[in-house]
Every structure is written in C-alpha cells, then in structure tokens.
Amino acid sequence: MDNGRIEQIIDKHEGAASSLIQILLEIQSENHWLPKEALTRVSERLGVPLTRVLHIATFYKAFSLVPKGRHAVHICTGTACHVRGAQRILDAVQDTAGIKPGETDLDMRFSLETVNCLGCCALGPVMEINGKTYGKISPAETAAVLQKYE
Amino acid sequence: MSKVLLKIDGRAVEAKEGMTILEAAQSAGITIPTLCHHEKLDPYGACRICTVEVEINGRTRYAVSCVYPVEKNLLVRTRSAKVDRIRKMILQLLLCHAPDSEQLLDLAKEYGADRDRFEQETSFCIHCGLCVRYCAEVKQKNAVGFINRGTKREISFVPELAVLECWRCKECFPLCPTSALQAAYVFIESLKQGDDSPALLSYNK
Ligand code: SF4
Ligand code: FES
Ligand code: FES
Numbered sequence: 001m002d003n004g005r006i007e008q009i010i011d012k013h014e015g016a017a018s019s020l021i022q023i024l025l026e027i028q029s030e031n032h033w034l035p036k037e038a039l040t041r042v043s044e045r046l047g048v049p050l051t052r053v054l055h056i057a058t059f060y061k062a063f064s065l066v067p068k069g070r071h072a073v074h075i076c077t078g079t080a081c082h083v084r085g086a087q088r089i090l091d092a093v094q095d096t097a098g099i100k101p102g103e104t105d106l107d108m109r110f111s112l113e114t115v116n117c118l119g120c121c122a123l124g125p126v127m128e129i130n131g132k133t134y135g136k137i138s139p140a141e142t143a144a145v146l147q148k149y150e
Numbered sequence: 151m152s153k154v155l156l157k158i159d160g161r162a163v164e165a166k167e168g169m170t171i172l173e174a175a176q177s178a179g180i181t182i183p184t185l186c187h188h189e190k191l192d193p194y195g196a197c198r199i200c201t202v203e204v205e206i207n208g209r210t211r212y213a214v215s216c217v218y219p220v221e222k223n224l225l226v227r228t229r230s231a232k233v234d235r236i237r238k239m240i241l242q243l244l245l246c247h248a249p250d251s252e253q254l255l256d257l258a259k260e261y262g263a264d265r266d267r268f269e270q271e272t273s274f275c276i277h278c279g280l281c282v283r284y285c286a287e288v289k290q291k292n293a294v295g296f297i298n299r300g301t302k303r304e305i306s307f308v309p310e311l312a313v314l315e316c317w318r319c320k321e322c323f324p325l326c327p328t329s330a331l332q333a334a335y336v337f338i339e340s341l342k343q344g345d346d347s348p349a350l351l352s353y354n355k
Contacts, residue, residue: 049286049292049295050292050295050308050311051282051285051286051292051293051294051295051296051306051308052292052295054295054297054306054308055295055296055297058297058298058299059298059299
C-alpha cells in the first residue's frame with residue numbers, strides 16, 4: 001500500500017485521534033494487513049503514542065499485523081456447524097490450500113481462519129470467502145469453490 | 151471542597167470529596183495492600199488486592215478501594231473473613247504468573263495464600279500496568295505498552311523508543327511488583343556480554 005493512500009485515509013478523518021480505529025479498519029480492508037510503516041504514520045499524524053496504536057491493533061481480531069492473502073477464507077466451527085461436520089470441511093480446505101488456521105500460503109492466495117458462528121447456522125456447515133457465504137457445503141465441494149479464487 | 155465523614159475500621163475519618171477510600175485510609179494511617187496503585191498515576195484498579203468491605207445503609211458490598219470514591223456515612227472494613235478470602239484467592243492466581251515475586255510472597259504469608267494452589271504459568275508479569283502507565287503518565291515517553299488481550303496480554307517495548315529512552319531511565323524497574331522488568335534487563339545484558347550467567351546457561355540448555 002503506498003504512503004499516499006494512507007495519508008488520504010488519515011486526511012479523510014482530519015487526523016482526529018478519535019478516528020483511530022476507523023482509520024486502522026480502512027487501511028486493513030484495503031491492504032489486508034497493517035504494516036509497521038502504516039502504524040507509525042498513523043501514530044505520528046494522529047498524535048497517538050505508538051504503544052497505544054499497537055495496543056489497539058493487537059486487541060481486535062479484525063486487524064492483522066502480518067501480511068494476509070488475497071482471499072480470506074473463514075470456516076465456521078461454531079456449535080451448529082460443528083455438529084454438521086465443520087471439522088471435515090476444515091480438513092478438506094487445509095488439504096487443498098496447504099495451510100492451517102491462522103496461516104497464509106506462500107503465494108499469498110489464501111488466509112485461513114476458523115470462526116465461532118457466522119450467524120447463519122441453518123446453512124451449516126458454512127464456509128465464507130471474502131464475505132461470500134457458501135452454505136451446506138460438503139468436503140468434496142470445497143476444492144471447486146477455492147478454485148474460483150485466484 | 152466539601153468534607154466527607156466516614157468510618158474506616160471503626161475510626162472516624164474525615165476525607166475530602168472525590169478522594170478514594172484508599173486515599174482516605176492512608177491519610178488516617180490505615181494500611182490497605184495494593185499492587186497496581188501509585189500516587190503519581192491515575193487510579194487503574196487492575197489487581198483488586200485492595201478490595202475492602204463497605205457498608206452503606208446497612209448493606210454490605212465489596213469495593214475496590216483504590217478507585218472507589220468516599221461517600222458520606224460509609225462504613226469501611228479493611229479486613230474481614232471474606233475480604234481476606236478474596237485477597238487470598240487473588241494472590242494465589244497472581245502467584246501462578248510470578249511465583250517468586252517477593253512482594254506477592256510477603257502478602258501470601260499474611261493472607262495464607264498457597265503459591266502452588268494453581269498450576270504455574272510463569273509469565274512473570276501480573277499486568278498491574280505500573281510500568282506502562284508510569285512511562286505514559288509521568289515520563290510521557292510511551293516506550294512500553296500492552297499488546298494482545300486476554301490470556302495472551304503482555305507488555306511490549308517499542309524498540310526504536312526503548313533504545314533511546316530506556317537505558318538511562320529504568321524508573322519503571324523498581325515499580326514492578328514481580329521484578330519482571332529487571333529480570334529481562336539483566337538477561338539481555340548477560341546475552342550481550344555473552345557471559346556464563348546462570349540465566350543464560352539455563353536458557354541455552
Ligand atoms: S512488567 Fe511489572 S510493572 Fe509492568 S505490568 Fe507487568 S508486573 Fe506490572
Ligand atoms: S455455527 Fe456456523 S453459522 Fe452458526
Ligand atoms: S491497588 Fe486497587 S486494584 Fe490494584
């Protein structure tokens with residue numbers, strides 16, 4: 001992410017310290033992670049100590065301090081999905097993508113995470129990629145779905 | 151500022167409005183144990199060891215004295231069977247993180263806390279926040295802060311700032327109730343000198 005874009009995002013919020021989380025969220029959503037330079041810049045421009053920025057950036061799961069893949073894959077392991085075989089979905093995805101939850105593959109294609117209920121239990125087991133939900137999915141179908149994301 | 155009259159351990163104490171129970175007690179020479187409190191810092195209420203029994207209108211409750219403001223006609227008991235039990239449990243929990251902290255062991259003796267009551271998970275830090283808050287509020291350097299949350303929460307120095315500020319300051323060291331900061335420092339020093347300090351030896355094993 002180029003610095004100009006970071007400045008733009010900060011400008012949009014008029015460099016207000018109270019917009020810290022919003023600014024971080026915008027950088028996160030465009031860049032998929034928060035590089036150190038971005039955090040330092042935000043800290044300088046907003047006049048918020050870097051320790052405080054780090055405190056917040058490490059507190060919320062929505063932020064990542066390590067590079068993330070182009071596609072965010074979420075497998076629901078909540079109660080309903082669990083009883084409907086979420087583990088087998090997870091195993092299948094791990095096999096195809098070659099990564100475990102919390103990891104990103106070398107080509108930066110996928111980042112895999114498990115979540116505890118996406119709020120659509122009736123569709124379980126659920127896989128979500130970049131916010132798009134794939135419900136009632138079977139382990140065999142996951143590979144074909146992942147194929148669609150380059 | 152208006153005066154507030156309250157009773158602490160049966161003694162009439164006159165406090166100023168806005169004072170905390172802890173401050174009122176201290177001004178009357180009554181001791182309440184604290185771990186995360188420091189006069190120069192804003193009240194924080196992290197450790198809960200300063201819990202006391204308060205009675206108002208005949209109702210008894212438990213209050214964290216370092217953040218609880220004084221009220222008129224408040225009856226405070228700084229020790230009771232239940233207060234002691236609460237403090238004992240807090241100490242036992244904190245001791246899993248810092249089993250060798252002298253400050254904690256002294257309190258443990260007083261409250262009959264067993265340092266091996268729970269499985270040890272030594273992180274050495276009890277999250278009192280004294281170092282973090284002192285660095286921010288008094289020194290205004292913000293070289294150390296908290297990161298992560300819940301069971302993964304820990305303190306973390308910003309290396310670029312620490313290298314400039316910390317070596318000559320180190321004022322947070324004596325504040326730490328567990329000596330975790332000194333320990334880390336001594337350890338790093340020994341690494342730098344590459345000597346055969348016991349810490350280094352056990353690390354290399
Ligand atoms: S390192 Fe020490 S002073 Fe700092 S938060 Fe942990 S226990 Fe408190
Ligand atoms: S448990 Fe998976 S959506 Fe609710
Ligand atoms: S001294 Fe009151 S909560 Fe720590």
